[in-house]
Amino acid sequence: MADATPSANKGGFRQMCQNPYLLGVASFSTLGGLLFGYDQGVISGVITMESFGACFPHIYTDSGFKGWFVSTLLLAAWFGSLINGPLADRIGRKLSINIAVIIFVIGSAIxxxxxxxxxLFVGMPPP
Known part of the structure; x- marks a missing residue:
């Protein structure tokens, strides 16, 4: 007798937890979204600090410039998403991810x- 449950119910979270490799891949792939949101949260907290205002008074006092500074992360992410697809097709997913990580680390250091x-603007890392 055939199983009456739809095939969509056979996968999901239960199957992911039973396969350690799949659980690891899924867990690490979610870190990108977590770090992107964390980076946005950190930027919004840093630009309100008085020590940041002492070093960069133009960004600290000008709300329009502050908006451009915060939105640079989103613009860089948009640009990176346009570039990463063709780049991954040409050099492979693993290498394109490694290149993105290197760019992110260098941008963060800058x-x-x-x-x-x-x-500050040059160092805004694209995810």
């Missing part, structure tokens, strides 16, 4: 070491 406003 932004942490920023001493002027152009350095």
């Amino acid at each position: 932004q942490c070491a920023a001493v002027n406003i152009p350095m």
Whole structure:
């Protein structure tokens, strides 16, 4: 006798928990979204700090400029999403992910070491 349950119910969370490799891949793939949201949250918290205002008074006092600074992350993410598909087709998914990680780390280091406003914008890492 055939199983009456639809095939869509055979997968899902239960099957993912039974397969350690699949659980690991799914867990690590969610880290990208978590880090993207965390980065946005950190930026919004940092630009309101008085120490940030002392180093970068133009961003701290000008709300329009502050908006551009925060939205740069989203613009870079949009640009990265347009580039990553064709890049992954050409060089492979693993290598394109590794390149994106390297760009993100370099951008984060530039932004942490920023001493002027152009350095802050250049260091805005695209995810």
